[in-house]
Amino acid sequence: MHSPTDPRRARSRSKLLDAAASLLVSGGAAAVTVDAVTRLSGVARTTLYRNFPSTDSLIAAAFRRLLPTPDPPPADIPVREQLLHLCTSMTRLIQEAPLQQSMLGWLAMGRGASDDDEVGQLRRGVVDSYAEPLHAVLTAAESDGTLTPGDRDLAVAQLAGPVVLARMIGLRPYSAADVETLVDDFLRGRLTGAGAAGADS
Numbered sequence: 001m002h003s004p005t006d007p008r009r010a011r012s013r014s015k016l017l018d019a020a021a022s023l024l025v026s027g028g029a030a031a032v033t034v035d036a037v038t039r040l041s042g043v044a045r046t047t048l049y050r051n052f053p054s055t056d057s058l059i060a061a062a063f064r065r066l067l068p069t070p071d072p073p074p075a076d077i078p079v080r081e082q083l084l085h086l087c088t089s090m091t092r093l094i095q096e097a098p099l100q101q102s103m104l105g106w107l108a109m110g111r112g113a114s115d116d117d118e119v120g121q122l123r124r125g126v127v128d129s130y131a132e133p134l135h136a137v138l139t140a141a142e143s144d145g146t147l148t149p150g151d152r153d154l155a156v157a158q159l160a161g162p163v164v165l166a167r168m169i170g171l172r173p174y175s176a177a178d179v180e181t182l183v184d185d186f187l188r189g190r191l192t193g194a195g196a197a198g199a200d201s
Contacts, residue, residue, distance in 0.1 A: 013051045015041040020062035032059050060122040067122075068093045069129045072136075079141040083159070083183045086133055088176065091163045095173045131156045147190045158186050 019041035023031040034055060038045050052058040070093060073085035134156050141147040159182055163174050174182075 012043050012047050015043050016048055017062055017065055020058050021065050024062050029059050064122045064125045067125050067129055070133055072133055079146050082137045087159055087179050087183055090160055091174050091179050094163050094167050145192055148192055
């Protein structure tokens, strides 16, 4: 029996994920079948099931591998510029990556997942990629007195949620001006007196 760190098992898993990711890119989640993945990867069906207990688990792991990451903003610019940088990067990824719409739609199905489940890891990957950079900017701005403290998860929903919703239901893409409006509307409710003075200078 192979250990979880066995290089042969790692190679097999990597081949399976490469095949599943390729199928996702070319045909969406419906294209990721056990037959298609084993044929493309050259890995046996029994090995697939040793690595992934279900097709959902395999699809989630492949989505996670393909998850794009927003560009982090420079830390030495004002909070408005940091948020514009980050929100512009997230908007571009959400609107331009072909997988993003189907991935976010699939996640929105509300399926429960444990922490050890590939679906749970995918959900955490989304949080790590999108929420954590915003949390970092907001934490720093709250610490230096630029922003009043607030619910950071709600802030993520306020800044990224409209773009995700527009993409998922087929509204027009967000423009640079739209992103600027999102950021300014958010900051209007969160800037302290000192932060507002700094933004006006």
